[in-house]
Amino acid sequence: MQELSVDPLVGTTVGERYLVLSKVARGGMSTVYLATDLRLDRNVALKVLHPHLATDNSFLDRLGREAKAAARLSHPHVVGMFDTGNDGPLAYLVMEYIPGHTLRDVLNERGALPPRLALAYLDAVVEGLGAAHAADLVHRDIKPENVLIADDGRIKVGDFGLARAVTTTTNTGMLIGTVGYLSPELVDGAPADARSDIYSIGIMLFELLTGHQPFRGELPVRVALQHLTTPVPAPSTELPGLSADLDELVRCCTEKDPESRPADGYALLEDLRHIRTTLSDAELDFQAPSHIAGTPETGTPETGAPWGRTGNGRTEVVHLATEAIRTEAQQTVLIDNSLLPDDRTQQTKMMGRIHHTTVLPAGSNPAARQGYAGPLSPPEEPAPVLRPSRREAKRAVRSAEHARIRAAEHPLQTLRRGRPRRRFLIWLIVLLVLALLGGGAGWFFGLGPGALAAVPNVQDKTVAQAQALLQDQGFGSMSKDVNDETVQQGLVVTSDPEPGTQRRRFLPVTLLVSKGPVLYTVPAVTGGTLDAAKTALNNAKLALGNVTGQYDEERAAGVVLSQSPTSNTQQRGTTPVDLTVSKGPTPIPVPNVVGKDKDAARKAMNDVGLVPQLAPDTVFDKQVPAGSVVSQDPASGTLSKGSAVTLTVSKGPKLITVPSFIGKQVDKAVQELQQLGFQVKVNNILGGFFGTVRDQNPVNKDVPEGSVIILTVV
Template sequence: MSDPLVGTLVDNRYAVRSKLARGGMSTVYLAVDQRLERDVALKVLHPHLAADDNFLGRLGREAKAAARLSHPHVVGVLDQGNDGPTAYLVMEYIKGHTLRDLINEKGALPPRLALALIDPVVEGLGAAHAAGFIHRDVKPENVLISDDGRIKIGDFGLARAVTTATSTGALIGTVAYLSPELVLGRPADARSDIYSLGIMLYEMLTGRQPFDGEVPIQVAYQHVHGTVGPPSALVPGLAAELDELVQWCTASDPENRPVDGNALLQELRHIRTNLTDAELDLRPPAAAAGAAVPVRGDQQLPPRRYPSPPPGPPPSRGPAGADKTEFIDGTRTDTVHVQHPTEVIGRTNNPTTVMPYGQRAAPAYPPPPGQSRSNVQPSGLAPGAARPTLSPPDEDQAWPPPPPVLGKRAQRKADKEDERARARAAATPARTLREGNPRRRGVLWVIILVVAALLATGAGWFFGMGPGAAASIPSVANKTVAQAQQLLSDAGFRSVTRDVFDDDVPSGLVVGSEPAEGAEVRKFQPVSLFVSKGPQLFPLPELAGGTLEEAKNGLNAAEMALGPVTEQFNEQAPAGTVLSQDPSAGTDVRRGTPVSLVVSKGPEPLPVPVVVGQEQDDAVDAITAAGLQADVAGEQVFSRDIPKGAVSSQAPADGTLTRGGTVTLTISKGPRMVEVPSYIGKQAKDAEQALRQLGFDVKVNNILGGFFGTVRDQDPVNTEVPEGSVITLTVV
């Protein structure tokens, strides 16, 4: 059946083209804004919500608030209004699909893709939380993915408006993603959105939701009384950091979750940076080749525990690099395949033996005279045969190297060199011409030997027990300087101190040493002790007087964190101006300290009291008591209903004004006095018409049925009476 809104024009502006989706609160259409000539998403509320005036008022306020939230990852709210029975919201049109469509199509996603998809969602929620908004209905259906890759989260403010307007106070949303505090009817804050994000991340990593039941109340009960298990129970091999992230976000106690989206965003990006490519690109079992049997929906698997391998030979490996995980009867078995296996040859195969001198292989020189080659192993010796033992040559029977083969010119040159060598040898005396004193030479050798012995002894002592001996640096962390120096002195080291800043170690205690604890160094090397000066402190900048955006930029420049932002009315400061900060400006704090801000909401709107009908003095007093100023108009007016001296009208008649605003009062002169002419003897119809034109009410008494229609008597007549008085005509 065709939708009755398709093809119509809503509010003389939005031409409805087609229906996109239908949900529990509204139907979404693709429409064209004829004024701006652009495609928009027109969300039309269901009739039972559109008929509730309280809800429409609340929705209008929420829509205005959401329209002020401008962020690249938040769907913009463009307009809101009513066209007869049609109540609608106009939002930015995102051409593409939802995260729910992607999960339904692909099932469990690799960690890299899951983290990349949820990052802009967390960033958008972080911006909303910083501005004081809470989504309350985070789920894959509200995450829109455009065809060009942009990711945005939508439906800000709608869940809150429905929750506030419904008589039961029950949140309209998807029970699979509700936080425990929302199920229990407790106030929601940014941490409720974090819980829903954790459930959504669990589903993205595993392809299923952590809690399931036949009816929604069963799922809600599990949210309150259950605990979300680690995703790795369903996807073996998933990084432990992802388990911790999901369970941090889905903690039952809100105090144990990230405080808001910005806190979660920092940890999320830290994890993405530190995970390895293998951990980021892990394929879930359902997507891997040769996937194992999936886990049943009601199966709760324990954290990863690996039993000892069974005795016997290891299982055969499949193709290189293929890892396989299976669930058999609830028991997980992991088989890891090594891509480049290394084989080790056993000790019994081809051992290496050191041969004694007499068994070393002889060089391939010709044998000495009188010795045959029979003792040399022939080149054709069979493998594994015993190698014959060769005796070493006698001292006077060396094996000369084979004579080189030279040319004639080279041979003549060698002969000349031999002749010159023989001549030099002949010129050199065979014995010294100056005989030394043998006794003196003996004393010299003794001295040399004693000095060498002393040097050797000194070196042995220096490197064995003296300053050159090696020793291990003791642990000095978190010790006082005196304690640390004593420990180093006992170990034989001398030390010097250096002051450093440290955020964790208290001032005056030792942070560590250089060389570090456990290092083996020579005792003569100096050891540096790093003594903590406490955390490095930085003065806070002055933030009061500027805008909230300027305060955020100032905190980022000072490397400080933005703490809670509180809004309050202020008569002097415009809306968005920072009124105060805590800690105050100039306070020395650590880097990253959160700074709380109080931001002005502008002047407080005051309701205008309705004083029409009150005496002038009473009306002025009522307006002054409301914090406003009364201005009495100089000209008074006649009033048929308001007595003289009372307020006939006021401007504005209702609504709100800021403190000191002006309310103009118009005072009544009472009813106008009008002369009543005589219509006795005239026709009753003419008399009645003339009297009504003069501002009187007419009462007709017919005698004998008023057959002739003539006025026989009139009361009052020929006198002045207040305008609006009743004139009685007696007609015959």
């Protein structure tokens, strides 16, 4: 329908900074405007929250924290968060403005996409999610409406933190999200994490490949129940010939148990890109059958499909955003978890009633359509007709089948009329039973054992004390022993789920009880090298302590002699192990035995632990008598025990024949005698005026080298 009124915010300035230019979209949580940042002179998307949220202080505090966290995330595939604030009764967010369209617009226009295009869109979305998950941000509301495609081809994920902020401030029995993409754990009241976004990605991939979501129903709670209980079908069940790898990708993303899904966006991105590179061109360009590819999910709000409205020559996109329970298939809805068990019971009863209702297709005997219970007369013989062609016959069969399906969806009446009063009483009883069941379920999930309660803090408590605290909150418990370095043995380390977590009271809480620190066995390193000991201690999660050197006569230098603590004892991690390492044999100073008798020299060497060895050749020495040590090798320094020292023994001085110099001049005689190794003593008679040797002692004899030769000179 045509919009007659003009939005009052258009043309105004919000926060004394943002000039509102036009209205872009409206959802259940906010209205989005195109605005100009007057301070930075750029276009931005201004998201103004609806009044029921803008007046909730706890929600605004939470939204501010989420917005700050989102603002710290800078990634080319994530819509940037610029600012948040309040202006009187208005609460708003300022985000990056992306001129273009959404992935929902692509689905509405094209229907089912070929795998190459679907994986290309998904690659950018998952990469942006991976960056968010690495920054501890969870989106919680992944859907085609929140995937923005700019006019220049950029792909970005928007609305980080908004769904989480709303969920945190709603009642404990409520959950928020787009019902077609809700993960089972969110439906079941468990907290969301990165794997919840992975589930929504799997649903969106199914929709991109087939053109529709896997679960649909008249009420959002019906769809939520299917997420909880029904496996997501393989896309190839509707697209025969589709690659099995794509079926497997959808399956692993949509496992009911979050532990079986990829851990986060980056883990999924690795699998997705591997599949893109391994699929053949034929598999990537697989085309859906024409009856699927040509039927995108478009329609009116009453049919549960995306919609828009046109007026004044323009189309206003109505984004399907956070809303109370309505019929729009892509709406982000708020669902009471306590309705789900009643809904299962009601669904079973409704299926039973449908199963026992007899419906005749259009064209059946009129008496039967009016509820006639007697015998039916056979139909009259039909007049002969021309035989239709094969194509016309198939078309007639399909038309009849469609007619039967439509008739089954809207039964006119049963074959048994019954009595109006009895039917009224039956319906009254049914309504009373449903009311009692609904009330019982509401009590069970609101105040009874199924209600949500916060897990108390039981850290450093004994098991008995912790169990008492849990019982006070209505929780049962079980215990599990774990190692802990700081908490004393026998006391509770923490609980699973962690303290403060909202949990259904009928679900048990596991107490993690300390059994002390992890102990490691000390390895045996004695006898090995110091380097080998370091490696062994490191592998055993222990540390190298003090290393002390010690002389050892049997172990080479660098060999470990002892360790403390000893091997095969149990120690805490990083406990230091002290080692005593050999420095080799004790060094012995070499004694000086030069000039000693050879026997005395050998004894001196043996006394200190050295081994004396005599040189094979003796030598003349004019100063060292025969039989004594002339030299030793080594002459000094230190040696280890058992080392050898070579001793050279003297033969005494060498014997030289003394020639006669009588009658010769004294100077020449002295010179020649000294050259022969003798010492010369000159005795002058009458002053030695003539300088002639008159007498010599000894003369013409063999005497030891270095002997004194006496010359008498006149």
